[in-house]
Amino acid sequence: MGAIETRERTVAAAYQLFEERGYDGTSVDDIAERAGIGRSTFFRMFGSKEDVIFPEHDSLLASIEARLAGAVTTETRYVAVAEAAxxxxxxxxxxxxVARARYRLTRSVPALRAREIAGMQQYQRLFRTWIHRWYEGAPEAALRAELMAAAVVTGHNHVLRGWLRGLTEDPMADFDRAMVEVMRLFAGGPDEEAGTTVIVLRTPRQVESVLPQVRAALIAEE
Amino acid sequence: MGAIETRERTVAAAYQLFEERGYDGTSVDDIAERAGIGRSTFFRMFGSKEDVIFPEHDSLLASIEARLAGAVTTETRYVAVAEAAxxxxxxxxxxxxVARARYRLTRSVPALRAREIAGMQQYQRLFRTWIHRWYEGAPEAALRAELMAAAVVTGHNHVLRGWLRGLTEDPMADFDRAMVEVMRLFAGGPDEEAGTTVIVLRTPRQVESVLPQVRAALIAEE
DNA sequence: GCACGATGTGATACTCAGTACCGTACACAT
DNA sequence: ATGTGTACGGTACTGAGTATCACATCGTGC
Incomplete structure (x- = not known):
């Protein structure tokens, strides 16, 4: 009886019990008993009761890192981000x-929800780090990297949530559309802003007093 | 001895002890003892050991909701989002x-980090809900609302983190710049005409009261 | 064949977060 | 003065997570 089978059997037992009695209504003793292992072994394998719900998180992080690290040329980088997502x-x-069962759990147990969100943040952090590396030196590089990473993860989550809720038949097509929407946000760099006017006002005076200047500036631009 | 003073004294005692012995090295008994209250009272006031670190989260959420609900006209909505952030x-x-102490704690204790991220997600959810309401009916409204909410929160977090780390002298100016960057992403979307104007304002009081006039003036010019 | 260390396992005991419950002290009303 | 509600502290309990110990298993070397 290999260690991997035992691990999978324990995860299965945990999900069964969570469905039957709820997360809080299930003790680690219950899980260990149904899985046919000792309580000590459970904690040795998973570290905590929460971890049994997110068993493959780390390996997934590694896959993403590998995909991003493989994007060496500028042309393939945007694609690499989307592909990693x-x-x-x-x-x-x-x-x-199983993913849907986890979704039900994370919706109903706040601690699990927090844990899942934190996991997503790790993906986002990975994206951010790599994008920032690519943008190095550009103005507002750090912020733009964060924004892009957040957008990609948000787009992914949007599609994922739709599928988890059973609202879509073709999540891959949804994903493609979402990534188009995401990439469109960043398509035009800071230098291609024709037709857009950005005004930053910081003044202790009443805004009314500067409105004439605002108008004048806009008219002059047009 | 009022309830509010007791609450504040307990929070102060908790932060002191966390700094001295670390989060895991401090028990609720320790906190209660230093604050001069019973253990039961601690849990009655805060609900959990984590909650003593995020004591004003709910009231802040309410403020945001109020600010967003106050943006009734289309013209002031983008600004309302930035102002809520x-x-x-x-x-x-x-x-x-205190904020810096909390930051140190959340960096070092994974459970607290997850909790904080989940809190930020609640802000983001509020933004998303309201923006979605405004976009109702537009193509990809749900996704675009999520993306904008994520961008605003990400921009905010970027600035906040910089200040928490002591990397900036003028976080408000940073915030203005970040919001310009955020709003630029969504300016000139598929639904909007070419000429888009984004204004970021920082005035001492009641920005919301004068912004409609600014916006109206700008529209009148076009 | 047997001694040997390494590793995985289960049982026990412990700390501490969080909950339930109970008695009490102090307010404020009639 | 007496009821009533409320906030408080104390006690006991459940359950997560940790530390420790004893034992079983499994090569590997002799």
Missing amino acids: RLVLLHYLAEGE | RLVLLHYLAEGE
Whole structure:
């Protein structure tokens, strides 16, 4: 009886019990008993009761890192980000009903929800780090990297949530559309802002007093 | 001895002890003892050991909701989002060293980090809900609302983190710049005509009261 | 064949967060 | 003065997570 089978059997037992009695209504003793292992072994394998719900998080992070590290040329980088996010989506799709069970749990137990969000933030952090590396030296590089990473993760989550709720038949097509929307946000760099006017006002005076200047400036631009 | 003073004294005692012995090295008994209250009272007031670190979260959420609900006209909505995010920043700035202590804690204790991120997600959710309401009916409205909410929160967090780390002297100016960057992403979307004007304002009081006039003046010029 | 260390396992005991409950002290009303 | 509600502290309990110990298993070397 290999260690991997035992691990999978324990995860299965945990999900079963969570469905039957709820997360808080299930003790680690219950899980260990149904899985046919000792309580000590459970904590040795998973570290905590929460971790049994997110068992493949680390390996998924490693996959993403590998995908991003493989994007060496400028042309392929945007694609690499989208593809790395797609890896996450594919992982969930492959899990099927397990992913939906986890979703139900994270919706109902605040601590689990926080844990899942924190996990997503790790993906985002990975994206941010790599994008920032690519943008190095550009103005507002750090902020733009964060914004892009957040947008990609948000787009991914949007599609994933739709699938988890059973609202879509073709999540991959949704994902493609979402990534188009995301990339469109960043398509034009800071230098291609024709037709856009940005005004930053910082003044202790009443805004009315500067309105004439605002008008004048806008008219002069047009 | 009022309830509010007791609450504040307990929070102060908790932060002191966390600094001295670390979060895990401090028990609720320790906090209660230093604050001069019973253990039961602690849990009655805060609900959990984590909650003593995020004591004003709910009231801040309410402020944001109020600010967003106040943006009734289309013209002031973008500004309302930025101003609501600014409320969060101002809250942290007003906390001063307490906010930095909390930051140190959340960096070092994974459970607290998850909790904080989940809190930020609640802000983001509020933004998303309101923006979605405004966009109702537009193509990809749900996704675009999520993206904009994520961008605003990300921009805010970027500035906040910089201040928490002591990397900036003028976080408000940073925030203005960040919001310009954020709003630029969404200016000139597929639904809007070519000429888009984004204004970021910082005035001492009642920005919301004068902004409609600014916007009206700008529209009148076009 | 047997001694040997390494590793995985289960049982026990412990700390501490969080909950439930109970008695009490102090307010404020009639 | 007496009821009533409320906030408080104390006690006991459940359950997560940690530390420790004893034992079983499994090569590996002799």
